[in-house]
Amino acid sequence: MNNRERLLEILNDMAGIATIKKLECLPLYLAGGSACIVGNYLDRMTIDIDILDLEYPAKMGRLFNMLGQYDMLDLYVTSIADGFKERAKLVKEVENIQVYILSREDIIITKLGRYNEKDKEDISKLVKNLDKKLINSLIENVLSRKDFSEKVREHFALNVAQFRGDFDV
Known part of the structure; x- marks a missing residue:
């Protein structure tokens, strides 16, 4: 079983329990390596599932625990552009x-929040056929978000400058 199949199995197990227990499950938005694998953007090893925290009700906690290793990404400190749901x-x-x-472009934007070596490696694979106009628009959106940590914004801006140099964006 490959990484993608394993992640899909975990997500389907969670969905099965939600159905059996008659639990309403709000939409989940995956980011990071797990999104890259499930979306066939990249093939690498991870079973850590990153979910954008949309302030899920406490009753969903039981379902999230089924995922094993997971992280809830607080939107206040996550570099994500408005409109990510539509993309x-x-x-x-x-x-x-x-x-x-998340779309390839939104995943790149979230990776610019840290921009460590693994993020740079992932971005180098995701950047192929990138819509530069869209990515620059998303960057500007993140920089102008009112509901975004100022400290994280400053770090993001520094990473964006390096990203633009690294990838001619």
């Missing part, structure tokens, strides 16, 4: 719950 792609292989993966 996200539905994962059709997961039944009974709506699971979305």
Whole structure:
């Protein structure tokens, strides 16, 4: 079983429990390496699932625990542009719950929040056929967000300058 199949199995197990227990499950938006793998953007090893925290109700906690290793990414400190939901792609292989993966461009934007060596490596693969106009628009959106940590914004701006030099964006 490859990494993608394993992640899909975990997500479908969660959906199955939600169905059996009759738990309403709000849409999930995956980011990071797990989104890259599920979306066939990259093939690398990870079973850590990054989910954008949309302030899910406490009753969903039981479902999230089924994921094993997972991180809730607080939007206040996550470099994500407005409108990410509209750009996200539905994962059709997961039944009974709506699971979305961020677009390539949105994943790149989130990786600019840290921009460590692994992020740079991932971005070098994601940047192929990149819509430079869109990515620059998303960067400007993040920089102008009112609901974004000022300290994180400053770090993001420094990383953006390096990213633009590294990838001619």
